[in-house]
Amino acid sequence: xxxxxxxxxxxxxxxxxxxxxxxxxxxxxxxxxxxxxxxxxxxxxxxxxxxxxxxxxxxxxxxxxxxxxxxxxxxxxxxxxxxxxxxxxxxxxxxxxxxxxxxxxxxxxxxxxxxxxxxxxxxxxxxxxxxxxxxxxxxxxxxxxxxxxxxxxxxxxxxxxxxxxxxxxxxxxxxxxxxxxxxxxxxxxxxxxxxxxxxxxxxxxxxxxx
Numbered sequence: 001x002x003x004x005x006x007x008x009x010x011x012x013x014x015x016x017x018x019x020x021x022x023x024x025x026x027x028x029x030x031x032x033x034x035x036x037x038x039x040x041x042x043x044x045x046x047x048x049x050x051x052x053x054x055x056x057x058x059x060x061x062x063x064x065x066x067x068x069x070x071x072x073x074x075x076x077x078x079x080x081x082x083x084x085x086x087x088x089x090x091x092x093x094x095x096x097x098x099x100x101x102x103x104x105x106x107x108x109x110x111x112x113x114x115x116x117x118x119x120x121x122x123x124x125x126x127x128x129x130x131x132x133x134x135x136x137x138x139x140x141x142x143x144x145x146x147x148x149x150x151x152x153x154x155x156x157x158x159x160x161x162x163x164x165x166x167x168x169x170x171x172x173x174x175x176x177x178x179x180x181x182x183x184x185x186x187x188x189x190x191x192x193x194x195x196x197x198x199x200x201x202x203x204x205x206x207x208x209x210x
């Protein structure tokens with residue numbers, strides 16, 4: 001499986017320069033107070049990893065991988081591991097840059113706020129991963145992009161409609177007792193949703209013919 005992970009990392013090497021440029025650009029914009037880099041860079045890392053599906057399709061990698069021992073399982077597992085590693089590395093870089101930007105702009109660093117913000121962004125980025133990967137394995141990259149757009153649009157539309165009839169203050173008060181355990185709860189939810197997404201993708205890929 002290590003070879004599968006190395007393959008995905010090797011395919012995005014050409015994007016490392018782009019990532020470096022984006023880091024510089026968004027850091028400058030962050031220093032100017034024009035953008036919050038905490039979500040943009042981790043999200044971009046997922047988008048770059050999604051591009052590896054197109055490379056796999058172009059090079060007929062999937063047809064070759066299934067001929068290897070445990071090729072189907074290892075291919076899916078490696079894709080998830082490589083993506084999560086990418087998110088973690090970019091998130092660590094983003095946290096360091098956020099500390100620097102905070103200090104240069106305010107001469108102080110709010111460690112707690114930055115870390116909590118980054119935790120939320122990692123959660124949101126992994127949420128995108130858990131939705132997109134099974135759809136990509138099922139329908140391919142191009143159709144998946146359309147599907148994700150429709151899903152996001154639908155969630156935003158339905159969410160906006162329901163918010164007109166929901167008293168958020170009541171929900172906040174009823175869940176206030178969970179505040180001390182929020183990080184633990186969200187961490188468990190992250191692990192569960194990534195695992196469920198992985199198992200769905202694995203099942204889809206195991207039945208796919210090439």
